[in-house]
Amino acid sequence: MQVVSLFNYVTFFLLDAVIDPVQLLAITLVFVCIIAGMLFFILLYLIRRTGRSMRRRSLREQYSNCISELAVCETNDELQSFLQQPETLTITALLQHDAFARRIIITELLKTVKNMSGNAAANVCWFYEQAGLQHDSLFRLQKGAWHVKARAIQELSGLRQNKYIAKIYRHTNNSNELVRNEARTAVIKLTGFEGLRFLDVATYPLTEWQQLCLLHELSLHSNRIFDGVQRWLQSPNSSVTEFALRLVEVYHLHACYPNVIDCLKHASKPVRKKAIAALKEIYTPSANEILVERFEYEDADVQILILQLLQEFATEAEQLFLLQQLTHQQQEVKVAAARTVYHTQPAAEQLIKQRVNADEYPWTVLLPQLKQEVAL
Amino acid sequence: MDSAAATIKTGGGIMNWQQFLVDLLTWFIFLYSVVLLLFYIFIAFYSIGETRRYIRKSSFTDYSIMAVSEHTPSISILAPAYNEGATIIENVRSLLNIHYNNMEVIVLNDGSKDDSMQKLMEAYQLVEVPYVFTTHIATKPVRAVYRSSNPVYKKLLVVDKQNGGKADALNVGINIASNDILVCIDVDCILEQDAMLKLIKPFLEEKEKRVIATGGVVRIANSCEVKDGKIVAVNLPEDFIPRVQTLEYIRAFLLGRMAWSRLNGLLLISGAFGAFDREIAIKAGGYDHNTVGEDMELVVRMRRYMEEKKIPYKVAYIPDPLCWTEAPASFKILGRQRNRWTRGTIETLKLHRKMFFNPSYGVLGMLSYPYWFFFEFLAPLIEFIGLVAFLVFAALGLMDLSFFFALLFFILSFGFLYSVFAILMEVLTYNQYRKRKEIFKLILTAFLEPFIFHPFVVWSAVRGNIDLLRKKKSWGEMTRQGFAGKKKT
Incomplete structure (x- = not known):
């Protein structure tokens, strides 16, 4: 009874008072006004977008003709006369007061320089400076939000503004992931392998x-300097160690062999996996013994990687170990071991048959499968 | 109960039990609606920041680096096929042409009764091969595994298995896959050129949490121009039913899933196109073939596994349109689809009821699950019961009609507001429909939706509940018109 009374009390004061039809209609009216506002905004936005895209297209056309002429200039005199051309003067005058035009031309210059090299690219970067556009990028680097900063870094590095490397370098350990990534990529773009020194102080992963x-950015540079790799292999930041192992793998850094071996005992599994991948590229026969020794401490996925590595390098000394793995608890490991035996032993089938019951699954299928794989 | 007890004196005057019931129901429906509306408002605003952040971040991504790199993770694409003979050759060709470096394509023929297998064998010069794999998840028997004798198709593996349904076929794929990341895909979907790169990138971006699944936006391809398995022109569907589903998908993918992704509370990765961590999928037990909502169920189970093991994880979501699919164009097919979705949702919620308001499951138990329970499962039932009750009360003269219509207009205007907001977000972000006319057509569709489409969807959901009680397990045949030979706009 009390509950019902309470309910009626609440109903009287809330249901009847708060949600009376007039109030609901008033809220509905507010919704309708918001809808009308949004519809109006959509219409305005679509009209504005069409206008902007038309302007963007026209500016792009204008700039692309100008940039094409700029790219073919060969001497300083030609560049100076390019600056004095009426079309160029019109563009530079527009750039003085039109931020939208500046954004478009910077994007166009960036796109052009990406697809060019040598003198043509240098001319484009020179024009970027002559038109004072780097001030625009620097201003945004200082004052902008994270994505604006990142864009500014991309512009400065893309248009080869090496003199601002210190300003960019400061952001290589920025708390924002995108800014940090762009800054790290930028220092590599500007200074090549030397730029990797940010790894010494990288605290973020x-x-x-x-x-x-x-790695992609490094592949574009030929001045290969690997001074810090051994240091990075021992970095307290495990992601730095992973990256260093990738450097060892890609650039076959044999001098790092002892550090790579140490990484096989690293606490982080991804590091150990990458160490095995690196070892494949800087292999020395002494690695086999260490790999066999590490095998029992590893999870199945790492064990499979070890067996895959041994597929290429196993000798007679590892055969007993490999044959023992044919009775491993995990089928994937068993299969990987059999595959390794098949690839390293001419009489593999006989050896396997001596160890396992070849009339049982998976051997009934695995043996023909391996035979077929080796034949291919 | 005597008449004195049946009447209660209140501050407003005499009230009998009938009026009490009407007020109770009105009060409940109103409160429920307000909470639901507040959730929608929260979702709408919360998704904005995440979408903006993604678009800004994505503008810096050069996917070509990933496309050519040898260091990208290897993936296994799992494509279940059942009686797809008419399109299987082209569909498999599309899969083999996917823009990704390290991948294998596993086509799982789920005991098709048509000539799918024969066609595949001839077109791709398949030969049966001995193939050992571990049965991590129990499935129907595999009849044979085929590889192509032509090295051009070396990425292709075709598995012929006994019919067991989509979930069973995918489980075979999980068992047989040799890579750590699985991409489950409907063979009749059309992928964007860089869809795979975008889907896999989240796996490369996390260091502190394990990414266990990723999914992206599925868009409706009806009326779009398709050439050589690619969308060459995006058009808004001409027919009303697919068009209203376009609006529905925009609301769900651009607002709903984005907000849930930001909360790390996403429960559903579309079965049409999603990537999963194979190890976790196996540890969680793979797809459940006893439910018709296997895509949602797997995500919930994988999340549950991670929560129980206390491993930090993430289900990532990409707001880019990655995949285009054909939506049902008739009420009959749509009804079957929604019926199945309802049954799938209920089955999943029932299987994982342990998580309901269970704080040990974090956001999953305290927010995602209750939201799905109250606002995905119960919403159509409450709406249906509410509508019937209002009509009955109105007929009996117990309902204040002015209040009824005021509440109706309030709800309808909010629904329209939410749809217009979703359209606004679409225009401001991905803007797939370039013609102004199409945007206004979409707005008109939003206006018509509550009167034509929504009641049907509610009814289909109610029927889904009834069918579940009757223990109906079927998927319901999904007839598709297909993209080829479709009239062009």
Whole structure:
């Protein structure tokens, strides 16, 4: 009874008072006004977007003709006369007061320089400076939000503004991931392998994606300097160690062999996996014994990697170990071991049959499968 | 109960039990609606920041680095096929042409009764090979494994198995896959050129949490121009039913899933196109073939596994349109689809009821699960019951009609507001429909939706509940028109 009374009390004061039809209609009216506002905004936005895209297209056309002429200049005199051309003067005058035009031309210059090299690219970077556009990028680097900063870094590095390297370098350990990544990529772009010194102080992790970007950027440089790699292999930041192992793998850094061997005992599994991958590229016969020794301490996925490595390098000394793995508890490990035996022993089938019951699954299928694989 | 007890004196006057019931129901429906509306408002605003952040970040990504790198993770694409003979050759060709370096394509023929297998064997010069794999998850028997004798198709592996349903076929794929990341895909979907790169990138971006699954936006391809398995022109569907689903998908993918992703509370990765961590999928037990909502169920189970093991994890979501699919174009097919979705949701919620308001499951138990329970599972039932009750009360003269219509207009205007907001977000972000006319058509569709489409969807969900009680397990045949030969706009 009390509950019902309470309910009626609440109903009277809330249901009847708060949600009376007039109030609901008033809220509905507010919704309708917001809808009308949004519809109006959509319309305005679509009109504005069409206008902007038309302007962008026209500016791009204008700039692309100008940039094409700029790219073919060969001497300083030609560059100076390019600056004095009426079209160029019109563009530079527009750039003085139109931020939108500056954004478009910087994007166009960046795109052009990406697809060019040598003198043509140098001319484009020179024009970027002559038009004072680097001030625009620097201003945004200082004052902008994270994505604005990152864009500014991309512009400065893309248009080869090496003199601002110190300003960019400061951001290589920025708390924002995107700014940090762009700054790290930028220092490599500007200084090549030397730029990797940021790894000495990197406290934030390098994601796999960042590592791919850095490797890609490094592949574009020929002045290979690997001074810090041994130091990075011992970094307290395990992602730095992972990246260093990738450097060892890609650039076959044989001098790092002892450090790579140490990484096989690293606490982090991704580091150990990458150490095995690196070892494949800087292999020396003494590695086999260490790998066999590490095998029992590892999870199945790492054990499979070890067996895959031995597929290429196993000798007679490892045969007993490999044959023992044919009775491993995990089928994937068993299969990997059999594959390794098949690839390293001419009489593999006989050896395997001596160890296992060849009439039982998986051997009934695995043996023909391996025979077929080796034949291919 | 005497008449004196049946009447209660209140501050407002005499009230009998009938009026009490009406007020109770009105009060409940109103409160429920307000909470639901507040959730929607929160979702709408919360998704904005995440979408903006993603678009800004994505503008810096050069996917070509990933496309050519040898260091990208290897993936196994799992494509279950059942009676797809008419399109299987082209569909497999599309899969083999996917823009990704390290991958294998596993086509799982789930005991098709048509000539799918024969066609595959001829087109791709398949030969049966001995193939050992570990049965981590129990499945129906595998009849044979085929590889192509032509080195051009070396990435292709075709598995012929006994019919067991989509979940069973995918479980065979999980067992047989040789890579750490699995991409499950519907063979009749059309992928964007860089879809795979975008789907896999989140796996490369996390160091502190393990990414266990990723999914992206699925868009509706009806009326789009398709050439050689690629969307060459995006058009808004001409027919009303697919068009209203376009709006529905925009709301769900651009607002709902984005907000849930930001909360790390996403429960659903679309079965049409999603990537999973193979190790976790196996440890969680793979797809459940006893549910018709196997895609949602797997994500929930993988999340549950991670929560129970206290391993930091993330289910990532990409707001880019990655995959295009054909939406049902008739009420009959749509009804079957929604019926199945309802049954899938209920089955999943029932299987994982342990997590309901269970704080040890974090956001999953305290927010995601209750949201799905109250606002995905119960919403159509409450809406249906509410509508019937309002009509009955109105007929009996117990309902204040002015209040009824005021509440109706309030709810309808909010629904329209939410749809217009979703359209606004679409225009500001991905803007797939370039023609102004299409945007206004979409707005008109949003206006018509509550009167034509929504009641049907509610009814299909109610029927889904009834069918579940009757223990109906079927998927319901999904007839598709197909992209080829479709009239062009």
